[in-house]
Amino acid sequence: MANRLTFLLMLLQLWHFAMPSQSVNDLSQFADSNRTVFNLDALTETQTNFPIQIGKKFYHVETKLEVNWHQAAHNCRQLGGHLINFESSQEMDVILSIVPSARYWTSGNCLAKDRVWISIATGEAMPYLRWHAGEPNNAGGAELCIELKRTAFNDDRCAIAINYICEAKIL
Numbered sequence: 820m821a822n823r824l825t826f827l828l829m830l831l832q833l834w835h836f837a838m839p840s841q842s843v844n845d846l847s848q849f850a851d852s853n854r855t856v857f858n859l860d861a862l863t864e865t866q867t868n869f870p871i872q873i874g875k876k877f878y879h880v881e882t883k884l885e886v887n888w889h890q891a892a893h894n895c896r897q898l899g900g901h902l903i904n905f906e907s908s909q910e911m912d913v914i915l916s917i918v919p920s921a922r923y924w925t926s927g928n929c930l931a932k933d934r935v936w937i938s939i940a941t942g943e944a945m946p947y948l949r950w951h952a953g954e955p956n957n958a959g960g961a962e963l964c965i966e967l968k969r970t971a972f973n974d975d976r977c978a979i980a981i982n983y984i985c986e987a988k989i990l
């Protein structure tokens with residue numbers, strides 16, 4: 820009896836092994852789907868990696884590590900977010916009231932098209948800009964990335980090493 824059970828189990832395992840795993844090679848399956856998938860694991864990861872929450876946005880303020888703009892962008896992606904994309908005057912006021920006064924990379928840059936400020940977070944124009952007086956001045960003709968410099972924005976060389984702020988947004 821035991822041998823027979825073992826044999827049946829082996830057969831089951833072989834059958835399972837032989838079945839092709841499900842794969843999606845028809846992209847219309849995605850296009851036709853109206854489902855909203857809410858991944859609880861992703862939410863938990865977001866709350867862990869981005870400890871500050873304001874409304875539907877979560878923030879990670881990097882005050883120790885100083886890196887260039889590209890590295891900052893990569894680091895934010897690794898955390899599951901992107902460099903901060905200020906969307907309003909109110910959001911900027913709140914952030915300024917809680918972060919230590921320092922220099923932080925934002926998602927803004929004009930790397931793709933000279934002097935056209937795009938957010939790497941969305942691929943769209945920066946929704947809100949609060950420049951320091953006299954900025955953006957493109958000093959030396961090489962200032963293509965936007966930093967939050969203590970109280971307002973400054974265009975600076977993407978290669979300089981400063982802190983950065985990442986965000987993740989719950990839709």
Ligand SMILES: [Ca+2]
Pocket residue numbers: 954955956957958962973974975
């Ligand atoms: Ca500047």
